[in-house]
Amino acid sequence: MLRLLLLSLLAATSSASAVVIRHDVDDTEYRVTAAEFPALVDMPGEGHGVLVEPRWVVTAAHTIPSQPGPWQVVINGVPRNVERVVTHPGYKLPPHALIHQAMATGEAVLVLVLLASSDDIAMLKLSEAVTDVVPAPLYLGSDEANRIVRILGKGAAGTGAIGHDPQGPNRTELRRAFNTVTSAHERWFCYVFDAPPSGLPLEGILGNGDSGGPALIEVDGQWRLAGLASWKFLEGDVRTVWPGRYGQSACNVRISHYASWIEGVIAGEPPAAG
Template structure:
């Protein structure tokens, strides 16, 4: 099985998952320059992370564990060497048996159940501190429900009316959109991609290749990192399902749930001097 086929399968349950937009708005309204969020990190090939300290990047575990090794990432257009990868011990990668079953039957329910109980988060320690980009501040509150999230990424794109295909590019142009958080508990917060008239003026959702990127909440005029795009809830045969359609739900790793793990790992690595 090729990596592309695997990522297409996981997209409906744990998306490798630019921004999918409203069908009734021009794409130019969603396009933004790099200066919109320079702390966004490009992983090799596809996927994102976010710079949260001069020498630390946070990302979704599944956005990096499919690669044999992460030696370098791109921040603000500049290559940065990676010293080490720290994956949360609670991350659970779908076993090949479940993947084979889903590919044979089109039913990814058990993969979705497994990943919903997984800690899909990882840290990258850079070899050298980043001095030309300000790290993103973290959202530490537990009141994400009903707040408006700003989502940013360069992954697959399309519209809510047509979605996008499994073979569409997972690395496009930088876009940003907004959505209202409809659920928040434990590891996750999620939102639904609504159609007009229920949609926000720049409603959107993440696509393949946006995983590990930024879902931000505004506090006192500052956008804080609250979540990492992770997986999508969509019904249908995973082998033929169109992704990015209205009514689908995007779930994000909830940063507030992992503050202790993030801070303890950065602190212990710093004390170790490595």
């Protein structure tokens, strides 16, 4: 299955997301309950999304299951039926030949180039409106750079000193961490996992298994959805390198870039490049 091959191969470039923490801070400081962010959506198997309207979820496109529906997502502990999937027309899935080449050589630069040029975003329409969870508001500002983001995920866990096992498990306990956005442009904003003594007190980075999870920015006491976990960059042989170590970068789908597309999908307008 192409998606599973992609996820196992690209610890360095996609399949982002659970929280990898500082080695000098106890894990209990990062663990949180579901009440921390009820709008978090669990995709089938692994991966996340975010409830943004009572019947609409936004996620990274590469988290969409390859098997045909019907299938369900889980919100606030309750399974919810998915009625329809709308994938951005600019989403690009790496071809088999490119993945096989990276598997053979350990070098995935061209895969990274393709991912960076892709619109890795999709919308899920639920069969029924969610009435027990308040949808997350969107962050529409263009000033993400240098802002602190709050990240959440249930995927692979580890510490920045050693990273996490790229073979999983990719669904663990819910954790949240913080980081500072270092760059923001068009489709993406990114941040770096700084080693102590640099970085924030609860500094963290996304690991494997929770792509589509939220990156939130606080505005007037309210946390707004600014990004979706998408891919990571790290140096070395992608067949052997451990993701989640200090100095690595994570990139998120930039919600402000796609706000018009999201609004158009919800309104029932034909999807267009955004």
